[in-house]
Amino acid sequence: MFAGFEDLQKLNKDQVDTALKNFGxxxxxxxxxxxxxxxYSKKSFEEGASAMEQLMAAKSLDKAMEVQSDYYKSAYEDFVGQATRISEMYVDLAKDAYKPYEEALGKMGK
Known part of the structure; x- marks a missing residue:
């Protein structure tokens, strides 16, 4: 019975260590x-400010429309790229968070 208690203590210690490591x-x-x-926010703000400066400096309506169109296209492409990067980072985070528990469950099954 005493060996069972020591095994239980070791299991509990391993779980706490896993949880702390995972939290980190x-x-x-x-x-x-x-x-x-x-x-991304800093870059987006700087690009928006630059586009506004170009828009204010435009001498014609055609040039203003061109600046605005270029800015919207660039901002959209940047946003989609950023959203993709962030979603990949969240997926990696979830995988990393699950990995210690997966290893612990694998050990318990043996």
Missing amino acids: NINKGFQKIAAEMAD
Whole structure:
């Protein structure tokens, strides 16, 4: 019976260690996502300000329409690319979060 208690203690310690390690990995993943979003926001703001300057400097309606059209096209493409990157980061985060538990379940099955 005492050996069973020691096994239970070891299992509990392993689970706590796994949870703490996993929490650290998840935290790092969210920090990467937040940094990526901050960089995108900064870049998007700068590009918007630049487009506004070009729009204000336009001498004709045709030039203003061209600047606006180019900006919208670029902003849309950047947004779609950013959304794809962020979704991939979330998928990787979910896989990393699940991996320690998958390994623990594999050990329990043996």
